[in-house]
Amino acid sequence: MNIEIFPIGVIHSPFSMLEGMPIQPAGAAGVQGTVEVFEAFQAGLEDLDGFSHVILLYHLHRSSGFDLRVVPFLDTRPRGLFATRAPRRPNAIGLSVVELDRVEGGVLHVRNVDVLDGTPLLDIKPYVPEFDGPTGVRVGWLEKTQEAVRDRRSDERFK
């Protein structure tokens, strides 16, 4: 039973290559980009400008295939894929929480963009702490390395 999804827009960022990319929004602090929403869907952007952050879902279009164990950027040993944010996944759907500067017509101006230029947009959801921001969080193997994400950059391993 397969499900069909399709782009509703395109994400533009300064990153044209996987190499050198920040690997999460926290590592892309301040990096500006735009989210171009196709005309057919622009009416759905109404009221979005009141939100400071949005969740972008997108197609990890440069990833292909997957391994169930991967060595994450932030570690030196293999981890279960679903305990990582590695882009090569059974369903190549990426998720980033970005800061929304402003909406101009069909274009969102956003900050902290950690995706490749030209990435197909699948959905935009408002970020709501009451829904999306749990407290008392533990982060397993990332506990000691979470801080490092700010400085690490992508390399070739996830192509």
Add this chain to the structure above:
Amino acid sequence: MNIEIFPIGVIHSPFSMLEGMPIQPAGAAGVQGTVEVFEAFQAGLEDLDGFSHVILLYHLHRSSGFDLRVVPFLDTRPRGLFATRAPRRPNAIGLSVVELDRVEGGVLHVRNVDVLDGTPLLDIKPYVPEFDGPTGVRVGWLEKTQEAVRDRRSDERFK
């Protein structure tokens, strides 16, 4: 350019009908459910048990079609679809942050489940505050109504 995705598991919850469902995890506080991951993908669950929360992506399989303006559960006037979490979207991909109690083989025992029983699972990502929990958040039209989400339940409008 369509993209094919497919279920990697099934989410089980106490909710067999859209009516009466909590509309977000915050409204499903304590509600227990399980996430059954198909055998072919179970090796990817290694290391996940160190995380207290996971992000589930799933197919909103009971939603069909979409309107670009909807009256959200929490409001009385139409809002742009992308400024809401309404399940009828161009790409029917749902996202919930749930609490992870434990992992037993291929089954995650989770809390705060706000999805229908039988929902097809697309992806599991670890919830990492550094990536997913921005601070200084504004929530637009939801500002005055966010608290109400705890008490509101689904009705027929999103079928």
